[in-house]
Amino acid sequence: MSRRRGRPSLYGAVGLGRGTEAAPGTTIWPTPELAAMLRPDAPALADFQPDEPWRLAATGIPRELFYAHDRVDPDRWDLWLYENYAAHRQAMRETPASWVDPVAEFAARRGIPAVLGEGVVGYIPLLTRFEEDAVGNDIAAFVVDRCLAAGFQGVVLTSDAAPHHPVWHTDRDWMRRVNARVTAP
Structure with a gap:
């Protein structure tokens, strides 16, 4: 934030x-x-x-x-984020969105694909859930859509979306829905 x-x-x-x-x-x-x-x-x-x-x-x-x-303690980390989220909501959407166009332009100038790696919400402790709950999902989906609109070829959905991370097992439906937007023809 x-x-x-x-x-x-x-x-x-x-x-x-x-x-x-x-x-x-x-x-x-x-x-x-x-x-x-x-x-x-x-x-x-x-x-x-x-x-x-x-x-x-x-x-x-x-x-x-x-x-x-x-x-x-993952719950205490998440609690701080929830308690302070309202003051940072707009910045948490605008900051990653502000990176999209410069990266897309850089990639286009060089003739290479633009791809967003992990860390849409931020580098987070493994067992926290803020990024995987409604607020974090909203931010991540917003950034995915912003990247796709700018012509990105790929997007990693969250900071902790690898097979050994909890989101892989707890939020499969959300990951499939948003990933389908990335992989759609």
Whole structure:
């Protein structure tokens, strides 16, 4: 979520960077907001290592992001999003939609297909459900339709839509309906 009406986005509130944006300066980390979202069994950051050590080296994702995503209570994460969604609703639709035309133009200039990868709503903890509930589905479907209108050749529907993610098993009908729009002749 973006910064709207003076209220910080989720990533800003929990002290994480977003995309190419650096993490905001914080006096303590985890921030109080993130600390309130962590599971009771979360270790101190100093004691945390991702479950698969290769993740840090292979992905370039900061340790703090893995810590937050691996140790957050998914329901608390989603609750923050629902409680703050109204202030960010328009930006959550406009921001990804604003990326579509420049990407389509870039691809057209080079004669290559435009394809949207994962992350329509954002990089999210695996077991959160915000992106897979009505609000996230609406945003994802809106962006899919915007991409198709701009001539994209492919779209990954959500951030966590691979076969090993819960959405693969819990939201098959939605995925099939929206994917049919992508694959339609």
